[in-house]
Amino acid sequence: MRVTVIGAGYVGLVTAAGFAEFGNEVICVDKVKEKIDTLNRGEIPFYEPGLKELVEKGTKDQRLEFTQDIDRAIKEALVIFIAVGTPPRGDGGADLSHVEEVARTIAKNLNDYKVVVTKSTVPVGTGDKIEAIIEETKKGEVEFDVASNPEFLREGSAVYDFLHPDRVVIGTESDSARAILRDLYRPLYLRDTPFVFTTRKTSELIKYASNSFLAMKISFINEIANLCDLVDADVHVVAKGMGLDGRIGPKFLHPGPGYGGSCFPKDTMALRKIAEEVGYHFKLVNSTIEVNQQQREVAVKKIEEAAGSLKGKTVALLGLSFKPNTDDIRESPAVDIALRLLERGAKIRAFDPAAMKTASEVLKDKGEVLYAKDSYNAAEGADLLVVATEWNQFRNLNLERLKESLKEPVVVDLRNIYEPEKMKSLGFKYWGMGRR
Numbered sequence: 001m002r003v004t005v006i007g008a009g010y011v012g013l014v015t016a017a018g019f020a021e022f023g024n025e026v027i028c029v030d031k032v033k034e035k036i037d038t039l040n041r042g043e044i045p046f047y048e049p050g051l052k053e054l055v056e057k058g059t060k061d062q063r064l065e066f067t068q069d070i071d072r073a074i075k076e077a078l079v080i081f082i083a084v085g086t087p088p089r090g091d092g093g094a095d096l097s098h099v100e101e102v103a104r105t106i107a108k109n110l111n112d113y114k115v116v117v118t119k120s121t122v123p124v125g126t127g128d129k130i131e132a133i134i135e136e137t138k139k140g141e142v143e144f145d146v147a148s149n150p151e152f153l154r155e156g157s158a159v160y161d162f163l164h165p166d167r168v169v170i171g172t173e174s175d176s177a178r179a180i181l182r183d184l185y186r187p188l189y190l191r192d193t194p195f196v197f198t199t200r201k202t203s204e205l206i207k208y209a210s211n212s213f214l215a216m217k218i219s220f221i222n223e224i225a226n227l228c229d230l231v232d233a234d235v236h237v238v239a240k241g242m243g244l245d246g247r248i249g250p251k252f253l254h255p256g257p258g259y260g261g262s263c264f265p266k267d268t269m270a271l272r273k274i275a276e277e278v279g280y281h282f283k284l285v286n287s288t289i290e291v292n293q294q295q296r297e298v299a300v301k302k303i304e305e306a307a308g309s310l311k312g313k314t315v316a317l318l319g320l321s322f323k324p325n326t327d328d329i330r331e332s333p334a335v336d337i338a339l340r341l342l343e344r345g346a347k348i349r350a351f352d353p354a355a356m357k358t359a360s361e362v363l364k365d366k367g368e369v370l371y372a373k374d375s376y377n378a379a380e381g382a383d384l385l386v387v388a389t390e391w392n393q394f395r396n397l398n399l400e401r402l403k404e405s406l407k408e409p410v411v412v413d414l415r416n417i418y419e420p421e422k423m424k425s426l427g428f429k430y431w432g433m434g435r436r
């Protein structure tokens with residue numbers, strides 16, 4: 001099948017490489033020349049395990065092409081995926097200007113029947129909008145369908161998630177679009193991946209409901225952790241005890257400094273806005289957002305408590321990305337915490353395996369930040385150490401050596417990667433989240 005993916009960001013690029021892997025002929029378009037040039041050189045514009053190999057395989061087998069020529073890419077495809085950004089507007093709603101622009105370009109190049117599919121996370125009713133734009137702009141009597149097919153992949157395991165999803169959601173009222181999309185996903189269909197076929201609007205809402213529910217789980221366990229600190233209980237055992245109930249499940253019950261990344265913060269705010277626009281006040285989503293914002297300050301207060309006062313202190317900060325295995329710092333709690341520490345007069349010695357370059361752009365001119373060559377170098381002479389992102393390599397540090405590097409043996413573990421008892425027995429003053 002001939003597929004075009006518009007937008008070479010996380011979702012677009014993984015989708016394009018994934019469909020090429022399924023044996024389709026895929027064109028991936030982006031208007032940013034630099035991005036296309038980078039991809040044509042065989043490089044990936046961001047850090048994502050396994051993606052380079054998948055892209056290499058697709059291009060080598062001539063099933064995957066990168067271009068800026070959107071007109072040709074549209075004309076040649078049967079299925080067109082829209083995977084452009086939907087950044088938050090000032091009021092929290094999703095900015096659809098890129099999606100709308102793409103819809104107009106599709107209409108201008110509509111030479112025969114096509115299925116236009118939204119992969120970007122878009123508010124309920126966006127499919128209707130796209131349909132109206134194409135209908136108004138197209139020349140002549142060419143048929144088309146608009147479908148919704150939200151993507152649930154996680155950064156850091158995006159390739160695996162695309163090839164092994166928990167489910168595929170397809171929203172369309174058209175029989176032919178449904179049949180074409182089922183055919184496109186045939187390799188997963190044959191592998192017994194569950195498929196949800198539904199209407200376009202229901203499909204659009206499934207994505208927001210899923211992300212907001214996961215965000216709510218995180219905010220919930222963060223509040224339980226805060227409570228554990230006050231009543232002297234262990235949040236991990238609480239989470240385990242809860243998670244063994246099959247109705248609750250063990251995942252996404254890990255406390256920390258709050259969720260970040262390109263999806264949860266944006267999608268919770270967008271769902272709140274979607275509800276507001278139809279006169280519904282979504283209390284749980286509101287509280288999820290509020291708790292998440294508050295959790296960053298909970299983390300900073302803990303660091304302040306451990307440091308005595310932050311003014312003039314040097315903090316060794318391990319982790320800057322919003323989660324491990326990515327260089328993405330969008331809405332990263334680690335970066336937010338770094339900014340708050342600098343505001344309170346602290347100096348930072350930071351180390352992150354992938355995100356130091358991206359973070360340095362945000363942190364420059366904000367205070368004294370040194371980028372260390374490794375974790376021990378970050379700890380060198382620091383008054384305390386803060387674990388802000390749970391990269392695997394931080395779990396296996398030589399703790400004796402770490403203690404020797406630090407000026408004071410104080411560790412604030414915002415991701416609970418160390419065992420409190422062990423840390424205490426090694427002579428550390430240790431703060432975790434909800435496990436006093």
Ligand code: UDX
Pocket residue numbers: 151152153154155156211214218251252253254255256257258259260261262263264322323
């Ligand atoms: C998320 C969704 O998981 C994915 O389905 C959707 O398509 C995009 O948004 P992603 O943003 O890549 O994916 O990261 P995810 O692994 O879900 O983590 C999001 C944030 O929640 C991170 O900041 C992470 O540290 C935090 N988190 C996650 C917790 O604090 N506790 C948890 O138990 C799980």
